[in-house]
Amino acid sequence: MLLPGLAPYDAVSNDTLSMTAALRAFGHDVTLFALHTKDIDEPVQPPETIEHWIESPDDVVIYHYCTGWEFPLQLFRRMKARRVLRYHNITPPEFFEGWSAGYVAACADGRAQLDAYAAMQCELYLGDSPFNNRDFIERGADPARCAVLPPFHHVEQLLAADPDARRLPDADGVPMLLMVGRIAPSKNDFALIDALAACRETLDPRARLLRVGKLDPNLATYGIAMREHMRVRGVEQHVIALEDASGAELRAAYAAADALVMLSAHEGFCVPLIEAMALGTPIIALGSSAIPWTLQGAGLVWDEADPYIVASSIARLRGDPDLRALLSDLGMARYRSAFAPPVLIDGLREAMARLDTVPA
């Protein structure tokens, strides 16, 4: 299992460690290779030694592709083992233009490797969603070598946590929008701020937005522009930012929110959606990228990030308990049928079995 880095509370690391545990339970011998690790209770080998560990052409190297990294590309070209490309998607660089030249370069580098990976016909392309696999199929990869396996996650731990609302504002009947995810241009935070402003204008002037997620210092100009936009819309006192929410706080946030409002313009899968579904929180979302597949109708999905539509959706959810209950039920059913850990483990077993049927 090869990936750039392993760290707690990181989605790719969660997926890697859970996959490792599941593969070991199947009886496979799994070794981890990463450039850097932090607070991980698992032996990790340096990537440059990986070829010494390959003993047979039947061995499998699973690379978690989420950034531009030349080493795995060269390794996949020369190594004598089966290649699985676990693809978590890379945000297109256009989203970061004007905000961060470093992000633009990193994302461009990462996406520039898509052609090379598609051309080498890996034994298996294992995308988080059909949207992710499309990146390879459009570039000529054999669809028979593509499979979908949603990412492993820690939602069960979230379900088991006792809610901790001490850092959250008192609910007291005030409409509350929730957004979970890092602060980045692709997340469409400006539209979210507009939606909050529309809620305040049309629904309740006390409406609030709870924004859970961190801002990378490299995107500081984006953060400044966001704050500026909040001031222009007059909502700066109505946005509660929670950079480092624990599992217990996140659970409380989902419970307190009227809806998870996901207006992100680019998602390879979107883990917050399954968190909301598992916890029964209604979802209002922009139908971009992988979001419609992840939700499969278990939410109010719109084709545009219109602030008035979001505000009217919130108003309807607050005034229509039946709709709220229906969306909550649909979400929980979707989670149980498609994303619960036993389902993912079965999916991984099938993917590994499929690997055995793919001709070299």
Add this chain to the structure above:
Amino acid sequence: MSSDPTDEYLERVKSEIRAEADAARLRAPLPRKALPESSTAEAARSDGIDRGRLDYAIGELTGLQYVAFVDNAFRALLKRPADEPGKDRQLRLLAVGAGKAEVLGNLRFSSEGRRVGVRVRGLLPRYALAKMVRIPVIGYVLEWLLALAAVPLLLRHQRGADTQNAARFHDVDAHLARRAEELQALAARFDEMKRELDETRAHFAVRAESLEQRATTLELRAQALSDSISDVPDLRHHILAVNHWSVSLQRSFTEIDEAAKADAERVQSLIAAMYGAPDAIADREARGARWLAALQARANAPARVLDLGSGDGDWIARLGTHGYDAAGVEPNPFLVARARERGLTVVIDEPFAWLARCADEDLDVITCSGGLPGNDDALADAFAQLRRALKPGGWVLIDCTRSQATGVLSASRGDVARTSRAVAASGFSLDASASLTDAVLAQRR
């Protein structure tokens, strides 16, 4: 996932929500809030951007020219300083003849400009016209029509421009006159600087001459030093000669040492030969008998006896025969070999050096067949060692025979009187009752 009735229900709900949204959009446009006065002023102070102002007339933004115009447009419409690529793009547009309204419209109606939401009164129609004239054919015709319609206005602008240009020319003339005066002042200053430069050059010439003289002196000294260094080969020759001589000297010393060693061996061999002469043997036999009698009267066997300068060991052999525990020390290897052939215990060493290593009060009797050291200091030290090694009441017997041949030819040998004085002065009691004429017998006090 969801069944058809559920899908239909959700679609119906969504269409209702959409209708609500459209109605709300008309009722309540999104707010564009100006900042409080204090924070606006603070922001303007920090970077010169008036973030609180969201309403302009187009004339306020078009008064500036070129770079200043673009910079101001970014600050007013996007509320941030211009980034280099964006600024460059707008400047290039201006350079190819685009109007200011088009530049302002580009910024205002970009996605970023829409987010900021600044209102510019009169901009939209001008921007729309600027964009429309870019439509092929139609745009060209439209531009012609606009130009024709604007002819009276253009003529008025032309006349105004003529007047402005005349005024400008007047200003430029005045400006040029001022510049000419400044140039004259600069020329005067230049002449002055040239004079200073000449003076400096002359000063440098004097210093250069001085330096040249010093260089000549240094050259002469260097030559003298070089001559001195030419003597170094002779010095080297001398050092090598001394070295050669010292090596030769060392070899000579080695040869001398070896010759001396050979001579010493010959002497010791000779002494050993003399030791075996019949007269010497007979003499030692007689003396030994006397000494034994004297000793038996004073120290009973098996007393421990050490003989210093024990020769071929005939004396300690005699002592052993009479029950004494006797051993000897002798430096002559030839004599020691002979003694050891007889089964006697004899050590090869200098006698008094060996005595110095003996334990305190360990011996009953010490006999000095080889005599005593010659110089006074060594003699005093020898007596001190004899006293230390003897048990209290132990006996010392010192040979003073003139004709005795041993490895040590001591100056004190044969001088009974001197030896007796030295023994008495060293913590021993002389015993003359044995009536020995060739030896001194004394007891440790």
